[in-house]
Amino acid sequence: MSYHIIAGTQDFLESLRGKKASLLLATSVTRTCEIPNLSQAGIPEHLHLTPTLDAEFITVKQVRSLQHIASTPSGIPTPALITRAVHELNPFKSIEILDLGLEVKPKIEHFKIHSFDLTPSENITQHAHIDAFEVFQKGVAFAQNYEPQADYTILAESVPAGTTTAMATAMALGYEATNCFSSSFKNAPQSLKQQVVEDALKHTVSSMDVFEKLSALSDNMIIFNAGFILGLQATSHKLILAGGTQMASVLLVVNSLLQTMGGELESSKIALCTTQWIAKDETSNIKALLDQLDFQINAYAAQFDFSSSTSEVLKLYDQGEAKEGVGAGGALIYGLINGLEAQSIVKKVEQLLYA
């Protein structure tokens, strides 16, 4: 096996072995990332640039909106390195960027950047001020007009502080989320995160409908992707959600919407793929989140770590820093089920890091 099964069986993933995938990177900014010490997904004071830089790096291997590739204060490099490494060794058929509210547009040519007239959402402790129904509908519409470039699609995300908005989202919708959400930190700032989520939840009351709650404390990526998933159900196209607990939160939103609006999810068309740093994380619990879904879902974790690397900063991943993001887990699995050796991915990441 080149992956671990978190939920379901291997059949879904095995049916994709040898097929080509397109990568969609859903990027957005929530001003929640401006809360000090909440996220280490990028450079402090410049976290809002992280999704822009990630988009630039995976497409053209350059960060053009800042001098250096996003790395954390402790020097942990972005998981975009992993996604780019796989793309160089076993390329995606295409990479397209979804601008779901960026501060700065990626400076790239010849790549589709889909714009949806969305602006960064506000700090959820103050109310996010999202028009959730509108964002959701844009996701549905995008799916309905989506013309696949490849056999299946891998949907990734880059949203700094996104695990906090994901946790607030899950809790507002009534799911058990305590100690379930991961963090870009090894030692997750759980008390800070908890406090932010508690402050955010004050803007919701249980009588609100799903969209009202999402408007207050979610983020554009989660809401849009829930719409995209449901919009894509009308087709036979297969989708991999490449991400950890944030993508689990997207599925929880889908679950709540189905409960409210009726309908079922044909979950044989969709799976979640993440890293084993998420799957084995002792400070979060993606399985517990997925277990709360009313539908069956296949979920997998890439069998990949940096134990064979000589790079000390990459080994920080194995100690629990960074963990996931920019589609790293999905990209790894895509590479591994298409014949790449983990060892060659490690080497390519090292090359990119020390180029």
Place this chain on the structure above:
Amino acid sequence: MSYHIIAGTQDFLESLRGKKASLLLATSVTRTCEIPNLSQAGIPEHLHLTPTLDAEFITVKQVRSLQHIASTPSGIPTPALITRAVHELNPFKSIEILDLGLEVKPKIEHFKIHSFDLTPSENITQHAHIDAFEVFQKGVAFAQNYEPQADYTILAESVPAGTTTAMATAMALGYEATNCFSSSFKNAPQSLKQQVVEDALKHTVSSMDVFEKLSALSDNMIIFNAGFILGLQATSHKLILAGGTQMASVLLVVNSLLQTMGGELESSKIALCTTQWIAKDETSNIKALLDQLDFQINAYAAQFDFSSSTSEVLKLYDQGEAKEGVGAGGALIYGLINGLEAQSIVKKVEQLLYA
């Protein structure tokens, strides 16, 4: 990077990463190749067979119209080996041959050989006797009816003595071409080449229009490809010109035609890809040719050499022999942006050479 940027940015090429290409090989004979010692692209006295043999070798890995694969008197093997090696490791979606005036038709089945009722053009020192406007129109028409088999197309060439006709073409059109054109020889026979071009230029006067000049001293490949490029502009299909200074000359013809006929080239649909033997060649200057274009063009050189090879004849490439042809540079880049390691291409070329 798996390539160097000669002009423009990496974005065009990065957007093709992971996509499949069809290869079109434009083949033609100019009797200019019968001038002794002007070209080493093949066997002396049999240079007119080289495009035929190249077409046979890249498609079916056999030279059927002669016993041995085209190699030079000093034993330098054809760059078709490189193109074939990439095709075996990361195949083109299709290979089609454009017969733009061959002496002998390739003996291959199941591959499309497009015929255009063209005969070899004459020695340019005597006047090439080409109906340039007709050849150009055939290129335009072919583009208009072109049904892409893949995501993009790589257009390659095999024309012995083609750098001489390319140089004559550029000079007749008024471009600065001194020391700009490469040669299949390491020590380019510049004085002979210069003399041939000077003799050819005697058949033109400045009052002639572009087509009259091309009729006198160009070759069918250059003229047809200029038409193909312009005809393809009506579509969104992306094209890579796989070649060195000959393909630069094609672009100069396009440039002159646009100056005369009006119109603009949407150069975001087109790029030139060559070898680094051309890009780094001290006896020619492809950059200086491209700089004379009125439009922006992306141009790249494959990061590939034979330094890791144990073959002495292959290492002659690194010393400046052969350099390019039969789409070698474009093929290398196609392989490298689809995950091939340079090392594996070297090994495959060695296998083909010593098979």
